[in-house]
Amino acid sequence: MSAVRPLLGRERELGVIDDILAGCPATGRCLVLRGEAGIGKSALAAEAGRRAAAMGLRVLRASGVQSEAHLPFAGLHQLLQPIRGMIDDLPARQRAALRAALGTATATDGTAGADERPPDADDFFLVALATLTVLTEYAASAPVVALVEDAHWVDSSTRHVLAFVARRLESEPMVVLISTRDDPDEIFTRAALPELVLSGLTDQAASELLDRDAGDLTAQQRELVLREAMGNPLALVELPTTIADLAGAPLPPSWLPLTTRLESAFADRALRLPATTRAMLLVVAVADGDGLAEHLAAASVVVGAPVTEGQLRPAVATNLVTVGAGRVQFRHPLARSAILQSASESGRRAAHAALAQVLADEPDRRLWHRAAAVVGRDEQVAADLEAAAQRARQFREIAVAVAAFERAAALSDSSTSRGRRLLFAAETAFEMGRRDVVERVVAEAEQLDLGPLQRARLAWLRMLFEREIWQSTTNLAPFVAVVDQMRVDGDVDLASRCLFTVAQVAWWAEPGGGAQDLVLAAVDRMPLPADDPRLLATVAMAAPVDRAAAVIDRTTRLALDQTSDPEAQRLVGLALSTVGALDQAAGYFSDAVAGQRTLGRLGLLAQTLVSLAWCAFARGDWDRARSSADEAARLARETGYPGAETSARLVAAMLAAYDGEATFAFSVASEVERWATSRGARPQLAHVQCVRGVAALAEGRHSDAVDQLMRIFDVADPSHHGSLSHLAVVDLAEAAAGCHRTREVADVFDRLELVARRTPNPLLHASLRYARPMLADEAAAEAGFQAALNEGLQHWPFVRARLLFGYGTWLRRQRRIVESRMPLRAARDGFDALGAGSWCNRASRELRASGEASHRPGPSQRGRLTSQELQVAQMAAAGLTNRQIGEQLFLSHRTVGAHLRRIFPKLAVTSRSQLRDALESLRR
CATH class of the missing domain: 1.10.8 (Helicase, Ruva Protein; domain 3)
Structure with missing residues (x-):
């Protein structure tokens, strides 16, 4: 074995890698090696693997292959191959998801237990959690390095799993080292993983x-x-x-670009090889694996005679490939590209056909080679590709699914089948936000003989992209007409889903009563029960004022089996929160969160957590609001939902504004405003104004607060939003009273009173109970305060505390000093229980001004716990084990243990049994 030659000019990079490897037993790290082709990423990664092995670390490897990128989880299959036996020890749902992803179990193969069904569409994250669990268990006995080379050609499912794992290495004795090319939109860039960018020597x-x-x-x-x-x-x-x-020939005056030049050099070298060796290289180039035996078998089919390993020696001698340990690999990806580009189309098809023949026991791999070898139409291959596309879509391999649907359409033997598959491709591309792909596929489908339902689906897709649907809804009639066509043609589920989208648009952009009537009429035509969760959410969003009573009434009469599904729970919660019934909505959202955690539906979980955070915030449950918003933001970044991440950040900004952290609040507001303005996102713009108004109010700038908040109520302002304006009622009333601008806001509150007569919206009514005495004249103020306090605000603790504060302040300024102390004391205690630090300080100052000593309690232990630590502590106090907590929060159980080791001293406890009391004390 030849000695490994040292890397020249990479001392800095090797120093970084050495530091990471040296710290591995104590903490987990990730590093992405990034650079152009040929810059030395593979050499550096190989050296890292050698150094890790020399240090006693165990190395798991995977390498991207361009022709393998269409196979979901192919890279993960490589990485976990040496430790596949450990999958058997996973929890049931994780085990089932990972087995299905790796193709080792199906619903009918007899290996899956009762709880091990094939994964749902969102079970991708169960696969990711299962991978994290397997790797961390493997690392428990000795530190591990997961080395992934050429990750730009690793399938996207594996890349997303790697990003998921890499974000969670804080307490694991494991290093993830990834080499990849430059790509600003690549998953590792978006995941903000640590990078080491390689430049030239x-x-x-x-x-x-x-x-x-x-x-x-x-x-x-x-x-x-x-x-x-x-x-x-x-x-x-x-x-x-x-x-x-060139053998002494004159040197060329100019050269091709570097990559093309190197590909040409590899191709020229291959052309000098024997014909059988070239045939073997072409098989290796089109293959989606590196197994020497299967490549020799396929090459034998191509040439019509047995091919041996010895016939590869000329390619090894010219440094095109390496052979060893039963594997054959190109020395560099450009060599593979050179072989493929120099081969004829018929030669490539023959190689694919040969591989399909020898891969009879691996149906997924065999399918893609069959599809590449077909000339003309082949309905059986098309049907198999359609099934593969659905599986890829299930695992969020959206690009692979689109490619499979399109290839299936090209191979279809009828216009109907081709149209159906093109529509699947277009709808899947729409999920990616790929307008270019949607337009191309839709244009192709429009030339076919489609049925009425297919035409309706096609029209729906075109309208979604052609209209600025989220910015203007001046005419929703065409959308509703398409929904009606879907219903008439028998696809009620698709029609109800699309009608729900129309209602979301109506709520988003508030086009007026005409649109509301249009949507409600379509709801009435839908052959579904009135208490169907999707229809309830549709009605609530289309008519949040006029149908609020019906929505609240129907939800109170829902049977248990109607809301046992997490998606049904989310929809009912959405319906209730839209009409202001936040106390009821919070319960449904909490149940949906629990179910989505169990099912691993992280995308929906992020969105539901945002809804729960807003409910918790408005109701005064600020601990839950903080933890829900923090988790929602993390998961939204991870799952690619920027709208949910933005909304979660706005919750955090509102909490910061109420707590006097104005700099942070204004910063978030400005960032979100830029994002929302470009999208015409009224809800986010309304929340931005809420943040600014509250931050100004907390700083005592009452007039500025009025200016900011009034924009939400101005129908001509881009920040106007009727439903969300109810969140600003209390703040506008306090701000106006504080700067004597009550007459200026009188018209706004008169309109709100008229709305309140039309709807039982609990949020609006609670807010107006506060506003009435705050805006009343001196003669009517006291009666208003007493009436509001007697009307019951038990579901709105922050509103009640502010009302007590307002009443106590009013009494003190009326020189009724002794009487003012009791409401001020109650307000201070209420604010303290909520964790509203700046408001507690304000109440304490007023109480001292009344002559009663009042000291702000010491720093709350609550504030010393991060949001995730608070979640972990609450779950541990409820009796969950570290593994159970890890499954709920998508962390390894070792990371949960590390959190608890930090939590105990912060809460001054020494055991889990003390957590419940310690957490309870935080709320007193």
């Missing part, structure tokens, strides 16, 4: 490398190679060979 290092590997060049040749290579290590190795091949 310095002039000195480049000269040393060239002298070491090609010392016989002439001075002119040496100068040319150094100039053209620009520090690229692969070019420094390969260009001397190309120049030598």
Whole structure:
């Protein structure tokens, strides 16, 4: 075995890697090696693997292959292959999801238990959690390095799993090292994983490398190679060979771009090889694996005679491939590209057909080779591709699903089948936000003979992209007409889902009564019960004022089996929160969150947590609001829901504004405003104004607060939103009273009183109970305060505390000092229980001004716990084990243990049994 030559000019990079490896037993780390083709990523990764092994770390490997990128979880299959036996020890749902992802179990193969059904569409995250669990268990006995090379060609499912794992390595003795090319939209970039960007070698290092590997060049040749290579290590190795091949011919005056030039060099080298060796290389190039045995078998089919490993030696001698341990791999990806580009179309098809023949026991891999080998139509292959596309879509391999649907359409033997598959492709591309793909596929489908339902689906897709649907809904009639066509043609489920989207648009942009009537009429035509959860949410969003009573009434009469599904719970919660019944909505959202955690539906979980955070915030449950918003923001970033992340950040900004952290609140408001303005997102713009108004109010700038908050109530302002304006009623009333602008806001409150007569909206009515005495004249104020306090605000503790504060302040300013102390004391205690620090300080100052000593309690332990630590502590106090908590929060049980080790001293406890009392004390 030849000695490994040292890497030249990479001392800095190797130092970074050494530091990470050295820290592995104590903490987990991730590093992404990023750079252009040939820059030395693979060499650096290989050296990292050697150093890790020398340190006693165990190394798991996977490598991306361009032709393998269409196979979901192919990279994960490589990575976990050496430890597949550990999958058997996973919890049931994780075990089932990971087995299904790796293709080792199906619903009918007899290996899945009763709880091990095939995964749902959102079970991708159960696969990711299962991977994290397996890797951390493997790392328990000795630190592990997961080494993934050429990740830009690893399937996207595996890349998302790697990003998921890499974010959660805080307490694990594990390193994830990934090499990939530059791509600003690549998953690891969006995940903000630590990066080490490789640039070209310095002039000195480049000269040393060239002298070491090609010392016989002439001075002119040496100068040319150094100039053209620009520090690229692969070019420094390969260009001397190309120049030598010129055999004394004049050097060309100009050169092709570096990558093309190197591909040409590889191709020229391959052309000199024996025909059988070239056939073998083409098989390796089109293959989606690196197993030597299957490549030899396929090459034998191509040439019609047995092919042996010895016939690969010429390719090894010319440094095109490496062979060892039963594997054959191209020395560099550009060599693979060169072989593929220089081959004929018929040659590539023959290689694919041969691989399909030898891969009879691996149906997914075999299918793609069959599809690549087909000339003309093949309905059976098309049907198999359609099934593969549905599986890929299930695992969020959206790009793969689109490609499979399109290829299936091309192979279809009828216009009907082709149209159906093109529509699937377009709808899947729409999920990616790929307008270019949708338009191309829709244009192709429109030329076919489609049925009425297919035409309706096609029209729906075109309208979604052609209209600025979320910014203007001046005419929703075409959308409702398409929904009606879907219903008439028998697809009631699709029609109800699309009608729900129309109602969301109506709530988002508030187009007026005409749109409301249009949607409600379509609801009445839908052959579904009136208490169907989706219809309830549709009605609530279409008519949040006029149908609020009906929505609240119907939800109170729902049977248990109607709301046992997490999605049904989410929809009912959405219906109730839209009409202001936040206390009831919070219960449904909490149940939905629990169910979505169990099912691993992280995308929906992020959105539901945002809804729960807003409910908790408005009701005064600020601990839950903080933890829900924090988790929602993290999960939304991870699952690709920027709208949910933005809304979660706004909850955090509102809490900060109420707590006097104005700088943070204004910063978030400005960032979100830029995002929301470009999208015409009225709800986010309304929340932005709420944040600014509350932050100004907390700083005592009452007039500025009025200016900010009034925009939400101005129908001509982009920030106007009728339903969300109810969140600002209390703040506007206090701000106006504080700067004597009550007459200026009188018209707004008169309109709100008229709305309150039409709806039982609990949020609006609670807010108006506060506003009436705050805006009343001196003669009517006291009666208003007493009436509001007697009307019951038990579901609105923050509103009640503010009402007590307002009443106590009013009494003190009326020189009724002794009487003012009791409501001020109650307000201070209420604010303290909520964790509203700045409001507690305000009440304490007023109480001291009344002559009663009042000291702000010491720093709350609540504030010393992060949101995630608070979640962990609450779950541990409820009796969940570390593993159960990890499953709920999508963390490893070791990370949960690390959180608890930090939580105990913060709460001054020494055991889990003390957590319940410690947490309870935080609320007193």
